[in-house]
Amino acid sequence: MSTAVQPTTSPPPSASATHAGLVIASVVGAVVVLAGAAIAGYLVPKVWDEYLAPATGQLPGFLNLSLRLLFQLGAIAVVVYAGVRLAGANPPRGLRGGIFLAVALVVAIFIIVSIVYSFVADLGYALPVMLAVMVALLFGAYKILISAWAETKMHTLEAQGWFHPKSFKATQGLKLRRYTMVGILIVGWSGAWSLWYHRAIGYGDLILKVPFVESGLAVLPSKEITIPLLIALSVGWFAWRLVNVPAFADFLIATEAEMNKVSWSTRKRLMQDTVVVLITVVILTTFLLIVDLFWGWLLSRSFIGVLPNKPAENKQAAGDTLKW
DSSP: OOOOOOOOOSOOOSSOTTHHHHHHHHHHHHHHHHHHHHIIIIIHHHHIIIIIHHHHTTSOHHHHHHHHHHHHHHHHHHHHHHHHHHHOSSOOTTHHHHHHHHHHHHHHHHHHHHHHHHHHTTSTTHHHHHHHHHHHHHHHHHHHHTSHHHHHHHHHHHHHTTTSOOOSSTTSSHHHHHHHHHHHHHHHHHHHHHHHHHTTTOSSOEEEEETTEEEEEEEESSHHHHHHHHHHHHHHHHHHHHTTSHHHHHHHHHHHHHHHTOOOOOHHHHHHHHHHHHHHHHHHHHHHHHHHHHHHHHHTSTTTOSSOOOOHHHHHHHHHHTOO
16 A cells, blocks of 8 residues: 655755854854964064064074964964864864855955955045945855855865864874875975075065055065965875875775785896896897898898988988088
């Protein structure tokens, strides 16, 4: 006996009921992250230059900069600790991914606003245009964050583990994981060292152009050192996290398992096989040379006439024209 089930006519919800709380927590976390970046990148250097620089001015330049960087790292550690405490022992699933998505939207809004401001800065109606653009972008960011796509991305980023220090199957595939990390670190750290050594990004503080602020904001001191340092730290984190992403880690583990099944030749057998290959190559090369010379000689004879046989004087003239 079969029963008919009446299909529902109501559309599926755009996001789950718990997504609203995740969005709020993500926005709060993004505010904490951006506040920490502002404190470490702008406030700490400003306080250092105004209050501590006179006392540390007698120190060598590198030591002075190192102390300031330590203060900045301390500020970042305090902000991270405050964020962890604020999230609690059981944060919502997908919170780290949501914070990343919210910060990415803020950065995208800032870039778009800066581009628009560069076109309308000299116009008399720049302020209302910028306000309209800001409202439109904030509304678009709100619609993105509450969408089902954003919820999926938040959980996906969280599941991949890009933003937590936990390792994935830490005892498996160690050799290939380490080789992969070393390759990424060599490439990334070589680029950071090249930036520092050649001073490709100039000297002084990194000035961020902000709409309606003529002088801009100094958000990063001594960019010739801090930017390569940040790149080196980011590459280190990326290399370690990449080999712990579940999908990629499983691939490396399976690859190492297959490599362990390979039967490698002994040193003696490898040398014997190499000698055989070299002798075979020499024999084949000699044979092909003899065959080529023979057929070239035979086909250039006058009774066959396939290949032209130039007289000796023509060969001498051709040889003279080919001299370098």
